[in-house]
Structure formats: C-alpha cells, structure tokens
C-alpha cells in the first residue's frame with residue numbers, strides 16, 4: 001500500500017506490543033522504520049533488464065524469511081538516530097519485537113492488495129494477493145492516521161494505537177464481505193447469461209481505485225477476457241456492465257509469444273514469461289497498441305480493458321529486450337465516472 005498507511009500501521013503495531021517502560025518515541029521510530037524499510041526495494045534497478053524493477057518490488061524484502069532482518073535494521077536505525085541526534089544511549093533489545101511485528105504489518109498490508117507479494121520467498125516464487133483493498137484507500141488510512149497521532153501525543157498510547165488496529169481489522173472484515181458479495185454476483189451473472197457453452201471460465205475480482213464499493217471483475221473463457229464493474233452497495237449487488245465484450249487475451253506465455261511469431265527461446269519470449277508471472281497470467285493485447293501486452297488486472301476504471309502498464313514487443317527483433325510502458329494518463333471525466341458508479 002501507500003507509504004502513509006505503512007508508516008502509521010507500523011507505528012501503531014509497535015506501540016501496541018511494546019513494553020510499557022520503553023519510551024514511546026523510540027518504539028514509534030522503530031515501528032516507522034520497519035513499516036517503510038521493505039519498500040526500499042523500489043530502488044533496486046538494472047539498466048540492462050527492463051523487467052528487473054517490477055520483479056524485485058515486493059520480492060525478498062517482503063518475505064517472512066527476511067522479516068527478522070527488517071526488524072534488526074529498523075531497531076538499529078532507531079538506536080542510531082537516538083544515539084547521534086539525541087545523544088542518548090538506548091537499549092536495542094526492547095525494540096526488536098515491536099519492529100518485527102511492525103515489519104510483518106507491512107507484509108500483511110501489501111498482501112491484502114492485488115499487486116502480488118512474494119511472502120514465501122525463498123521457498124516459493126508465488127506472488128500472493130488477497131484482493132481485499134486497493135493500494136490507496138483513504139477510508140482505511142485516515143482514521144488509522146488520526147488514532148496513531150492521538151497515541152503519540154496523549155498519555156493513552158496503547159489505547160489509541162489499539163483502536164487504530166481495531167479500525168483496520170473492521171475495515172478489512174467489511175472489505176472481505178464486499179469481495180465475497182461481488183464474486184457471488186459475478187458467478188450468478190455467469191450462470192444466467194455469460195457461459196451458455198459451459199466452457200471453462202476463470203474469474204478474479206479486485207477492488208477499484210480507493211474504495212470497496214465498486215469492484216473490477218475479470219472473466220476469462222476460451223473466447224477471451226470480459227471486464228465487469230460490480231457495485232456492492234447497501235442493497236442488492238449490481239453488475240454495472242451486464243453485456244461486456246470479449247477482448248483478446250492469452251492463457252499462457254507460449255501462446256502469446258507464438259501469436260507474435262517469437263521463438264520460445266528468444267529473449268522476448270522469456271520476458272513475456274516473466275511478465276505473465278508478474279501479472280498473475282492476466283495478460284492481453286492493449287486495444288490501442290497492438291504490440292503492447294498489458295497487465296489486465298489494473299485499469300483507471302473498473303470496466304475498462306485498457307491497462308495501466310504493459311510491455312512493448314518488437315517481433316521483428318526477437319533478441320531485443322521488451323520495453324516497459326506506463327499508461328497513467330486518465331481519460332477526461334474518468335474520476336467523475338468512477339464517483340458516479342460509487343454513489344449511483
């Protein structure tokens with residue numbers, strides 16, 4: 001999730017579990033460092049490899065196996081800052097458990113989004129995503145922020161920090177219920193209208209930007225991928241796009257490489273395989289850029305097929321590396337349209 005959520009969740013977690021006799025400033029600093037350190041992986045780059053940075057974000061720094069290292073580093077940073085700036089000698093040991101749990105809060109926080117987190121590294125290369133909450137969600141973050149600030153500025157440290165964690169837990173519970181309502185609605189829609197042939201279908205449902213009311217559903221069958229916006233309001237769940245069209249998509253990297261005339265052992269075919277793993281196999285051709293394979297999990301609107309990012313191929317140069325592409329420009333009125341879907 002965003003750095004703000006990681007910061008305050010890390011601090012609140014550390015403050016709740018720390019011993020009462022450990023000064024809260026030291027605990028909060030260790031929690032803040034542990035909450036932010038895993039995302040320093042965004043600085044890992046390799047100029048010769050266009051997919052290196054997407055593979056190594058949420059990689060080993062976000063694994064359970066690496067979490068003790070994050071804890072030691074975070075406690076060490078808090079120790080060093082107090083030593084150098086405040087010229088105070090503090091004990092490292094009481095900070096280790098709060099920093100470790102704050103670091104775990106970062107991993108859990110990323111798991112509940114859709115991006116994919118390599119939590120089981122080095123034992124598995126699976127990119128785990130629970131699809132509960134969007135990468136940015138102000139309704140989750142702002143109350144946590146206010147309560148953590150209260151914990152830091154009043155004597156009721158543990159009370160406010162604990163209420164902050166309870167708020168996050170309740171919000172996640174609500175998000176899980178909403179996700180299940182959306183999945184059930186898509187399955188019902190599919191049973192009624194979308195899969196008359198009985199062909200195999202794969203479904204995934206993800207939150208749209210910054211809310212848990214409108215969801216993005218991807219439905220894949222042998223004819224391609226369909227995208228549905230699903231509204232889970234107070235009343236009955238509603239499919240906002242009841243007649244979506246099929247878009248071309250690929251079920252595996254070999255099929256995608258073959259469609260572009262690439263040999264399986266070419267550099268670009270290997271990059272396609274890596275992009276499929278990153279995208280959890282939800283890959284299709286960008287409708288406006290026929291040489292771009294897009295990550296269909298993300299779009300600016302929940303019923304839009306146009307991806308936010310993808311890889312540009314050069315089929316005439318199979319040994320050239322793919323080019324990473326971002327499509328962050330939103331169409332005019334997109335925010336207003338999403339707002340209209342939420343408050344429909």
Ligand SMILES: [Zn+2]
Pocket residue numbers: 001038039058062106110
């Ligand atoms: Zn992260």
